[in-house]
Amino acid sequence: MKRFFALVLAGLLLLVCAACGGNDNPTIPPETTPTQTTTETGRFAARSPNLQNMPRASADDVGVRNFFIAAPGNVLLSLDFSQIELRVGAFYCRDEKMLDTYRAGGDIHDATATVIHTLSKAYPGYSRAETEGKIAHFLNSGTKPMTCAKIAEGGFKCPRMEDGSCGCKAPAALCYKALTVEELRAAMGECPVDGSAAIDAGTARQFVGEYLYNIEPAVAEAFINYEVKAHFRLKAADVKPLLTAHRELYKRYSESRETKRETGEDTLPDWYEITERGGIRFLPGILADHMAREVKAFYGAGSYYFYDHGVYEQQEDLVAQAAVRGYMIPRNATMTAITDAVGQWRICAAGVMYPSKPAALSAATFIAAG
Numbered sequence: 001m002k003r004f005f006a007l008v009l010a011g012l013l014l015l016v017c018a019a020c021g022g023n024d025n026p027t028i029p030p031e032t033t034p035t036q037t038t039t040e041t042g043r044f045a046a047r048s049p050n051l052q053n054m055p056r057a058s059a060d061d062v063g064v065r066n067f068f069i070a071a072p073g074n075v076l077l078s079l080d081f082s083q084i085e086l087r088v089g090a091f092y093c094r095d096e097k098m099l100d101t102y103r104a105g106g107d108i109h110d111a112t113a114t115v116i117h118t119l120s121k122a123y124p125g126y127s128r129a130e131t132e133g134k135i136a137h138f139l140n141s142g143t144k145p146m147t148c149a150k151i152a153e154g155g156f157k158c159p160r161m162e163d164g165s166c167g168c169k170a171p172a173a174l175c176y177k178a179l180t181v182e183e184l185r186a187a188m189g190e191c192p193v194d195g196s197a198a199i200d201a202g203t204a205r206q207f208v209g210e211y212l213y214n215i216e217p218a219v220a221e222a223f224i225n226y227e228v229k230a231h232f233r234l235k236a237a238d239v240k241p242l243l244t245a246h247r248e249l250y251k252r253y254s255e256s257r258e259t260k261r262e263t264g265e266d267t268l269p270d271w272y273e274i275t276e277r278g279g280i281r282f283l284p285g286i287l288a289d290h291m292a293r294e295v296k297a298f299y300g301a302g303s304y305y306f307y308d309h310g311v312y313e314q315q316e317d318l319v320a321q322a323a324v325r326g327y328m329i330p331r332n333a334t335m336t337a338i339t340d341a342v343g344q345w346r347i348c349a350a351g352v353m354y355p356s357k358p359a360a361l362s363a364a365t366f367i368a369a370g
Helices: 002-019 084-093 096-103 108-120 128-140 148-153 171-176 181-189 197-211 217-232 236-262 284-294 317-325 335-348 363-369
Strands: 033-035 045-047 272-274 280-282 297-300 303-308 311-315
Touching: 084 096, 096 108, 108 128, 181 197, 181 217, 197 217, 197 236, 217 236, 284 317, 284 335, 303 317, 317 335
Parallel strands: none
Antiparallel strands: 033 045, 272 280, 297 303, 303 311
């Protein structure tokens, strides 16, 4: 397999060299589009191409990283945020222990492990080695952010979740929740003012991109026209590009929220998943499994039979298609997706009856089934 990839890459290099006039060392500057608004947790992502997810140096069998060479007089840097979601979460929830840990340059996972050991020592059978193993397993498992509902199941209910004052579904979601005007002022107050028109305009552009991308246009435009302009001492000509940039940023952010708005901003059902670009992907097999468990129907003798008032009635395929479509987001319900889900549901529901006691089959059903 490695040899196959090597041959493919060698062929691509020959094509690139030919396109560059036979130059043995062609240079094509890679262009990528970074984004911070397309993931639910606020993680950075990149696309066209996804240079952020390059193979690790330890697992780059093909040598893809060797294709990237710094221009003469320059160097390539590999940088990454350190626990960015937790840092932002600490900032928003104002947890003093977390803030003190970061201020002191500590590692939050080490601090958490210390707390876990402190609380666990009182339990019979406590073993430091066993507890360390469980902590390591959790950190290496790639577990997704815990939801507020899941935390509440363990008995730790957030007052803001109970009274409905917080619209976030998970603590990690706070990292991209829109800031209030007061919070925006506080964040902007930490932005330096150099006195140079060019430098200050660039700092203001960075502030708009990092803090205003998810602020409603009416609020954002007023904040830029008055607050940002005054803080950075900008001229009217410098403000216009900021307004244009915000409109583009907010448009991309709004488009990535369309799916949530379509579903009432509730969690998507299991048969949908969020893509890296903020869209949604339909998983027909998952929906078929769900309907096989929940819908009182079975498939046999070339027809569907739906349970109704103690009797299984034979129904047309159109009824099955309508049942599948009822579980789908309307604007994403294509006939191809419906047909795929119906076909897989047919396989799952073949010969399965769901009522807890024997149900009658109508006379029409007996005749149809032969």
